[in-house]
Amino acid sequence: xxxxxxxxxxxxxxxxxxxxxxxxxxxxxxxxxxxxxxxxxxxxxxxxxxxxxxxxxxxxxxxxxxxxxxxxxxxxxxxxxxxxxxxxxxxxxxxxxxxxxxxxxxxxxxxxxxxxxxxxxxxxxxxxxxxxxxxxxxxxxxxxxxxxxxxxxxxxxxxxxxxxxxxxxxxxxxxxxxxxxxxxxxxxxxxxxxxxxxxxxxxxxxxxxxxxxxxxxxxxxxxxxxxxxxxxxxxxxxxxxxxxxxxxxxxxxxxxxxxxxxxxxxxxxxxxxxxxxxxxxxxxxxxxxxxxxxxxxxxxxxxxxxxxxxxxxxxxxxxxxxxxxxx
Numbered sequence: 001x002x003x004x005x006x007x008x009x010x011x012x013x014x015x016x017x018x019x020x021x022x023x024x025x026x027x028x029x030x031x032x033x034x035x036x037x038x039x040x041x042x043x044x045x046x047x048x049x050x051x052x053x054x055x056x057x058x059x060x061x062x063x064x065x066x067x068x069x070x071x072x073x074x075x076x077x078x079x080x081x082x083x084x085x086x087x088x089x090x091x092x093x094x095x096x097x098x099x100x101x102x103x104x105x106x107x108x109x110x111x112x113x114x115x116x117x118x119x120x121x122x123x124x125x126x127x128x129x130x131x132x133x134x135x136x137x138x139x140x141x142x143x144x145x146x147x148x149x150x151x152x153x154x155x156x157x158x159x160x161x162x163x164x165x166x167x168x169x170x171x172x173x174x175x176x177x178x179x180x181x182x183x184x185x186x187x188x189x190x191x192x193x194x195x196x197x198x199x200x201x202x203x204x205x206x207x208x209x210x211x212x213x214x215x216x217x218x219x220x221x222x223x224x225x226x227x228x229x230x231x232x233x234x235x236x237x238x239x240x241x242x243x244x245x246x247x248x249x250x251x252x253x254x255x256x257x258x259x260x261x262x263x264x265x266x267x268x269x270x271x272x273x274x275x276x277x278x279x280x281x282x283x284x285x286x287x288x289x290x291x292x293x294x295x296x297x298x299x300x301x302x303x304x305x306x307x308x309x310x311x312x313x314x315x316x317x318x319x320x321x322x323x324x325x326x327x
Contacts, residue, residue, distance in 0.1 A: 012207065013078040013116075015039045015063060015071075015107050016085035018046040020165045021122070024200035025082065027052040032204055039063035039074040065103030066094075071110035080118035080207045081111040083146075088135060089276055096138035096278075105145030112150050118210035119153040120203055121146045125227055125287055127157060133281040143225075151223060154206040156199070158228040159287055162306055163196030164313040169306070172243040173317040176251055182244070186283035187237035187255045192229035195304040198296055202228055205299040227289035228296055231303045236283070239306070246310060247317035 012029050014022050017038030026036045030053030038046035043060035050058050063074030065085050075081055085107070087099045104121060111119045127139035146153050162168045176182055206226070234242075237253065244251055261280055289295060296303050 009033055009035050010079040010211075011035045011037065011077055012080045012082060013037050013039050013061075013075050013111075015065065015074075015081065015083045017082075018042070018049065018060070019084065020163065020167075021161060021196060021199060022084050023049060023052070023165070024163065024196045025084070025203050026058055028197070028200045028204050029207075030054070030057050032208075035059075037061050037074075037078070039071075065106050066098060068106040068110065071106060072113065075110050075114040075116065078111070078114055078116050080120070080211060081107065081114070081116045082120045082122070082203055082207065083107040084122050086122065086124070086139070086142075089278070096134050097141065100135070100138035101141035101145055104142030105149055108146040108149035108153060118207045119146070119150045119223075120206050120210070121153055121155050122203075123155050123157045125157045125159045125229070125289055126282070126285065133278055135278050135282065147223060152210065153223040154210055155223060155225040156202060156206060156228055157226065157289075157293075158194050158199050159230065159289070160191050160193045161196050161199055162193045162310060166196065168193065169239075169243055169310050169314060172240055173247050173249075173314050176240065176244045176247060176249045177317045179251065181254050182240060182251045183254050183256045184237050184240050185256045185261045185280075186258075187235060187253075189236050189283050189286055190233050191236070191239075191287040192233050192289065193239070193306055194228050194230040194296075195306075195309055198230075198301055198303050199228055201301050202226065202296060202299050205301070209299075225293050226295060226298060227293045229289045229303070231305050233288065234306070242306060243310075243314065246314045248319065249317065 012034050014025055016022055017026055018040045022038060026049045029036050036058045038049055038060045040046055041064050043062055046060035052058060061074045063070050083104055085099060085103055087094050090096055108119060123143050124139045126136050127143060128136050129140040131137050143155050160168050240253060
């Protein structure tokens with residue numbers, strides 16, 4: 001009597017999977033029954049992912065998007081690949097075009113060579129080859145490189161992502177907690193921040209939709225593009241006001257004049273500079289979906305607002321810690 005082997009669960013390779021968004025994506029893929037491998041330059045940095053799945057369900061492999069030759073082994077056996085690698089600041093030898101454009105193309109080419117059935121590329125709202133910002137141009141270049149190497153790839157453009165380990169709400173919270181008067185740069189710039197778990201859910205949904213369509217004529221064509229945004233439009237000043245209230249650190253807010261912000265950006269070469277030129281260029285423009293592409297609703301995801309989620313982690317910035325009652 002022969003015993004039929006158990007079906008092999010699908011394998012997803014999360015390139016850049018040890019980071020903030022990768023952690024959320026790994027947890028959701030594991031919950032959906034996938035095997036997960038985090039591909040990163042330092043696999044030891046992915047050790048925190050293992051408890052998010054069953055024993056042996058989540059692993060790590062070495063891979064560096066700057067060294068395409070390392071990606072073949074890293075993506076071996078992957079049914080799906082998700083590229084989460086991207087830089088918002090040029091430092092440590094990592095340039096926008098090296099990582100956001102050439103790196104994205106290298107991942108797409110390696111995914112195609114590995115025979116992956118799905119590829120999801122994380123881009124950003126505002127990606128535009130004609131943008132003044134080199135970052136926005138590099139993200140658009142990355143999209144083009146991915147579509148050339150893997151035409152059926154799904155492109156996801158999130159707005160600013162917030163969550164417990166973000167560099168968004170936590171940065172504002174640390175500033176509000178430390179400064180007697182809080183400068184607000186680009187106070188009227190609008191954005192539609194999106195919750196990290198909503199973005200992770202969209203990644204899983206886009207992956208599974210792409211695989212489901214791969215065997216059909218519909219799935220044989222060009223890939224899809226989604227813009228991922230939260231449920232509300234907020235100005236930067238409104239976000240800072242919310243963070244100050246949520247942390248119990250009421251502070252006077254000072255709207256920084258455009259000239260002052262521009263001068264700060266010119267000092268970005270100094271260690272610890274609060275603002276880079278690229279960040280200033282991005283802050284000059286609203287960060288909102290264009291309305292020309294589907295969003296979270298297309299995946300059946302109802303986005304969570306900052307007000308609903310952020311108090312869960314911002315409480316630690318209160319005087320006395322997160323167990324202090326809100327005043």
